[in-house]
Every structure is written in C-alpha cells, then in structure tokens.
Amino acid sequence: MNPRTRNVLCALVVLALLGVLASRLLAEPDHVLLAGDSILRQTGPKLDETFGRDVAIDNAAVNNSGLLTPGYVDWAQRLQEKVEAHDPDAVVFLFIGNYTDTDYAVGADGNPIMKNTPEFFEAWGKEADHLMQVLHDSGSDAKVYWVLPPPEYTPENQAITVGLRAEYEALAERWPEITLIDANDALAGPNGEYLASTTNRHGEVVPLRVPDTVHLTDAGARRLARVIHDAIDQDL
Secondary structure (H helix, E strand, C coil): CCHHHHHHHHHHHHHHHHHHHHHHHHCCCEEEEEEECHHHHHHHHHHHHHHHHHEEEEECCCCCCCCCCCCCCCHHHHHHHHHHHHCCCEEEEECCCCCCCCCCCECCCCCECCCCCHHHHHHHHHHHHHHHHHHHHHCCCCEEEEEECCCCCCHHHHHHHHHHHHHHHHHHHHCCCEEEEECHHHHECCCCCECCEEECCCCCEEECECCCCCCECHHHHHHHHHHHHHHHHCCC
16 A cells, blocks of 8 residues: 555544544433432432533432422322423433321321331332333333332331332332332342441442431442442434
8 A cells, every 4th residue: 555545544544533533522411310319319429420521411310309208299290391401312210208297298198107117118119100101101212210219127118118119119110111210239238227328449448328327428429329320322
C-alpha cells in the first residue's frame, strides 16, 4: 500500500470514529424515573454517578412517603404527572413501608388500617397495583422495576419488610412485565439478615446504615445503587 492510500484510509477511519463519537454525544440519554421514599432518594445521586451522562436520573422519590399516605404524597397522581412530563424509559419503585402513626388510612369498613396487620399489607398491595395500572393506562412502554426492601433492625420494621416483600412478589406475578431487584444483594448478610456494616478490601469496617438503623450511609447507598444499576443497565 502506498503512503497516499494509507493516509486516505487513516483519514476515513478517523472520520468514522468521530462520527460515532458525535452521534453518542448528540443522542438523547435514557431517562430513568425513581419513585419511592427516602431510601431511594438517598440512592439516586449514587445511581446518577454510576450511570454517568448516558442516563438521566429523575429522582422523584420523597422522604417519609408511602403508598398509604396520599394526604402527604399521592403517588398515583405524582407518577402520572412524571410519566406524562418525561416519558421515562425505565421506572424504579422502592417503598419500605412508611406509614403515619396518627393519620391512618381507612379500610372499606370505615375503620383505621393499623400497621403490620393483614389489612395493612392488603391495602398496600392494592396501592402498588394501582401504580402499575397508572403506568399501563398512560400508554408508557417503560421498563418497570420494583426493589424488594432490605432487612431492618427492629422487629416491627422487619415485620413490615417481610410483608411488603411478599406483596411485591405477588405484584410481579400479576404484572409479568415487572422485574424485581433484591436490595438484600446490597444490604443483607449471607442469610438475608440485617447488615449494619461490611469490611472493605483494605480490612476497614464500613458502616452501611446510619445510627437510626434504617437509612443508608454513602457506602450503603453506593452498594444499593450498584445493584439497581446492574439490574437495569442491560435493558436500556
């Protein structure tokens, strides 16, 4: 090959590479909507760091919100507004069971729904189903992910976790388009037990939960973000 031909080929290769780079820079990023409570709110920034500029994270999670507190956050309405405004490519749900101790939701019989009762979990499951119906009725083709909540320290909180995990698993059976993500992969021990801390590669003990035993440290949020990222990255 003579030098001139070689130079022409090199120039064509460079132009092709520049074209690919330009197309990536100009392409619209995939849009991921986060719908949940403070645990997902904490995780959002770490998820944003993990994905980088190829994915736009809309962190719509609200601290202290739950599916039975519409007076505080009406999640069906909030979800509909977010989907209509942004048409996300993926929606990630994570609710660990926040529920007021005074302003109780009311059941069909007119009585307050008490936490950790069969009525509580049934009502929560119905509201989760309602959110899926909102997505369906909106015509959204977004990939849908529900995060199974991690273990909790206190018996009361752990009872909520167990009940909600069962409700979300049942939800995924009713809506086969749901992909479940298990937060235990980031925040539980080998037997699914509560994990307050872990040891890093340098042998240092790293806390995963803050002193309230519920919320996450930066390390805990980073671990959960990595699990969520790995679950949805292949679908985007």
